[in-house]
Amino acid sequence: MKRTLPSAKDLLMRYTPAALALSLVAAISASASFSAPPEQLDPRAAALVEEGRTAARAGDLDSAIDAYESALTVQPGSVSVLLGLADATRRTGMQGKAVHYYRAALEADPRNLDAISGEGLALAEKGALDKAGRNLTRLKSLCGNDCPQAQALATAIASGPAKPRVLTAEAVTPKPVVSEN
DSSP, rough: OOOOOOOHHHHHHHHHHHHHHHHHHHHHHHHHHOOOOOOOOHHHHHHHHHHHHHHHHHHHHHHHHHHHHHHHOOOOOTTHHHHHHHHHHHHOOOHHEEEEEHHHHHHHHHTHHHHHHHHHHHHHHTHHHHHHHHHHHHHHHHHHHHHHHHHHHHHHHOOSOOOOOOOOOHOOOOOOOOOOO
């Protein structure tokens, strides 16, 4: 009995159903890894986060930072706490520290739009417009041009870096006081 080699059509018909089934399993398992359940905060951390939000809304950014840092000690690595802390530090003018917190949040959740946008805003305010532009490109690929995070970052990049606060030497020179000995 002579054995013939299978044709390409036979191989295609034989292995296509198995390949489709494996592709479907891979697609489902890959998409399930991106849909993580929402983060549940410890009640103490949640109270501290709310205290931080209230202080930030009132304009007391130092108290907000203290509350967020306390919440971070209660629940280390929490993305929502890191985002609040990063936003408060960025608003106080400490963009470098804010970038650090945004990057820590991105390590835990690489597709977090608020973290990508916040990091881009801090970079734009710092003057690193090329790096902020990369964040904008990443945002547009994730959510499109119409998402509020992409629009806010595009506006910040267009406005350029924040004006540095310049303090002249005359402003801090003490007035000489003449006294008798």
